[in-house]
Amino acid sequence: MLKGLLGLGRNAEGPDSGKPHGKASGASARDLARQQLIDDIGTFLIGNDLDISEANLTAAFGICSGSTPAVAQKYTELRAEGHPVTQTWIDEQRGGTSDTIARIADKLDRSLEDFASTSRDARKTAAQYSSEMQVHVEKASEMQEREEIRNLATLAMAMLERTQHLEQEMHRSEREAAALRRRLAKARRDADHDHLTGLPNRRAFEGLLTRQYAEAERRHEALSVAFCDIDNFKRINDIHGHDTGDRVIQAIAGALAKISDDNCHVARHGGEEFVMLFRGLDKVEAALRLDEVRETFAKRSFVNRQSDEPIGQISFSAGVADVFAYPSSRDALKAADVALYAAKAQGRNRIVTAG
Template sequence: MTGATSSSAQTQQGLTDRLARWARGLSGKAEEEEEDAPDARRRAGTASSREIGRRRRLYEEIGDFLFAHDLDLTPLNFGVAHDYLTGANIGVEKAVRAVLMERGRITNGWIEGVAAEHRPDEVTPEALATMLDKVEENLEQFTGLMDESRTSARNYGAALQEQARGLESGGDSEPILARLVGLTRSMVEKTRQVESQLRDNQRQTLALKSSLESARRAAEHDHLTGLPNRRAFETVLRDEIKVAQESGEQLSVAFCDIDHFKRINDSHGHDTGDRVLKFVAGLLAKASDDRCHVARHGGEEFVMLFRGKTAAEACEAVDAVREDLATRSLVNRTNGERMERVSFSAGVANVLAHEDPRAALKAADRALYLAKEHGRNRVYLASDLD
């Protein structure tokens, strides 16, 4: 246990040292280039210097953010801070913004949780090392078996040639034939051993492949609601954009967020909150088919993607689910008490009207934010807000 901890610490320290060296390089690079470059190169490099300055300011902002929340200087913390400050990952940005509004600060442990939810493709150095070790082990076993098989075949061939020369020279055939029989039996046995080892290796490889496929499926589904998660949704979004562009179909996206969800958790407990999440997920999933994809985007937020519907048509479809939920009278199973009315707000945007998927998601998110701000339990269309 101590050795594993020490190895993890060394790996982390190495990555931390690299970040520190990169930071020191940024802090002096712009000034050094200005001092050393001739006038012509200085003029040609003005844009580059501006970019260096921009990156340096971003690094300082990230450093200030980590320092303000007393966070460790790790690649994971650095990456989440970068995603939040630059808006590179809308899920991380919204999660950080929400926890800052609720608690005022974030912790190392919270970042690990949000990274697992919003950056599931994040691979730790230790996990990567373990996977590489397993791949190398299987490769070495396979290579060893092939080398052993080739060596045995070569030795067998050489021995056969030697015995064949003995027969050609007119020597006593009986002992030569006996040696040939012995060589053949030895080769057959060796071949059987190699085949057995190869079968074992194949079984291990198939088991590893099955485990990886199961892990991949699990990594793309939300364990609570059973819906696809954000990672799976982003894959579908990329694929659907290509299909829509090729076919000329409409493509619309909607963010749906349960209203006052924190109040539900505080008043009725997290178990009831989880049941509300599953109930809302079930209502949204009823609209899901091969042309409508529903996923849990994180927390109490869901995302819907409509192929073949304009943003206005998608808005009507989402609003129908909103009205259905708003008419439901839910009961707390723990104590039998009737709960306050549960509702959600939503924002809808035309994906293809924006330059890239991130811009479309931000437009839908902005519409959702305004729906919340203007009273909740409503659906806003992004184009109506421009």
């Protein structure tokens, strides 16, 4: 894909835009194409100020290589309309994958339950058959005067042993199916949580938003959504390292989680970005509540634990939108994201309401 298509995002242009790459004259066409693809991926990520993460690299590869033509076409349309490529937009393109994985997990769970049920029924049948056969074997063993009876008793004993073995195998299969279901349940719980902060992740938040949207609509309650983003986070990582950056993410996650309750929910959306849902609060009330957290947090002082060097003030910005003021919850999320960019443009360390 041409660099002219890729280079523009939150920043004016990528750092290598328009510069020659100094490839060796003897390089093959394949080598040149591979180098160009790597350059395009880097330009896409840096030019749009996106984190170098596995998910973003996958998205960038799909767009730059054309291996995901539908997403590449959406990207072209987005750039033609003059809109920035944001982390939210990238994550939205991955939503279909998460849904597919969830459907596969549900189907696997049902299959394991069916298998466990079948094994359980087979084991019970084998146990009942084994019990009845045990009675006949004992009777035959008492009547071994004739050779025919002895042969019948031997055959019955062999059948009993095989039946008991089958019962044991069915019981083992039943236990294995139960263990697999427990592992699947744990994997699904892990898939809904961010390991760094312990907060729900984007996937879990989407399910929560769907449920809260329906409930708030039914009860005619207000519902507001907010995007929060750590200010100048890249500078923190560049100067103090990723361990300090992770500590900052955890600190802000903890501050936001303190105001969480049954009607206020927070999740890590990706990178240094968080998303919040306020049920029963309009956008102004939600912004005020979030602003109290912002003001308190901005007064804290952080120090690099490895060097004891002061990090300085750490703040975050946020955009808040009224969910029911838009045609869908997805549109409300986009409005909150736009308001977040407005907060950044106005100097950061502030809360801006959409509209």
